[in-house]
Amino acid sequence: MKQWQGRAIRKISKDFYKEYNMSYIKEIINNPKLKVFFMEKNYKPGDIIFEEGEESNSLYLIEKGDVIIQKAINKEKTEFKELAIISEYNILGEIAMFENIPRTARAKALTEVDVKAITKEKFFEIIKNEPEFSFNFFSFIIKTLSERVSHTSKELTLLYDISKNLIVDYLEEKKFISALIDEISLYFENWDIEGYCYNIFNEEFEKVKELDSGFNRDINILNYREPLWIDASSYIMPVKIKDKVLMAMLFLSKRELNRNEINDFTTIFNTIYFIASSGLERTLRNKEDYFFKKLKQRKTGI
Secondary structure, three states, X not given: OOOEOOOOOOOOOHHHHHHHHHHHHHHHHHOHHHHOOOEEEEEOOOOEEEOOOOOOOEEEEEEEOOEEEEEEOOOOOOOEEEEEEEOOOOEEOHHHHOOOOOOOOEEEEOOOEEEEEEEHHHHHHHHHHOHHHHHHHHHHHHHHHHHHHHHHHHHHHHHHHHHHHHHOOOOOHHHHHHHHHHHHHHHOOOXXXXXXXXXXXXXXXXXXXXXXXXXXXXXXHHHOOOOEEEEOOEEEEEEEEOOEEXXXXXXXXXXXXXXXXXXXXXXXXXXXXXXHHHHHHHHHHHHXXXXXXXXXXXXXXX
């Protein structure tokens, strides 16, 4: 079965939005008056397109491939949080056209990537000579920024809502999983979400939560140890503590998702995974402390 790779952002009229992007960027690339201002660049998987903190002086039109945006989470810049995936027929580094500030994150090629790059100087040269282009291009940038801000707002709201589970002192993994899925479900219309808890006695996963029993997909949770797309409508999220999978969530969409949607939802899944693993670890610690206190009370007769 083909495994879908990806990471995540959201879905407002996605098909229309993608078609609009594709049409407009192709129009720019193929326009003989405009393409002389752009420089073609090619990147292999793992190549850095720009680093966080470096001078920002260029905007990129992505012709082919996927670019991952990452933010350093330590001073040494050796560990990174994945913020988003930007796919072909999108713009990258657009803030460089308006602000004289260093790059706020780094961009790395996830696949083979072809871009058309334009410097700020060349960009404003086009604006002087092609006023119609400037109006259309600024409109395009505004649409792109609006889409990204909307996604960021939804992800932050989701993060806030589900992170409330981290301050609740659950004593059972099943109750934590069930409560977490209840919070998540508000953001996943037209999805089934199933929650599983590992039973150490029979070494099997027990289903503890299911939003829509009408789904019928034969997926063996034991076959997966890492989060991934099983296909274009199914995402599996095993959660490991000390390298052992102790819970899992299965996200089942009622329809197949397109490439951009897959990328978009994966970013959200990364956020959910962080909350799920932290919450599960806290629950296990609470459970251990509870039984230790009970045992101590029995020994002391208190």
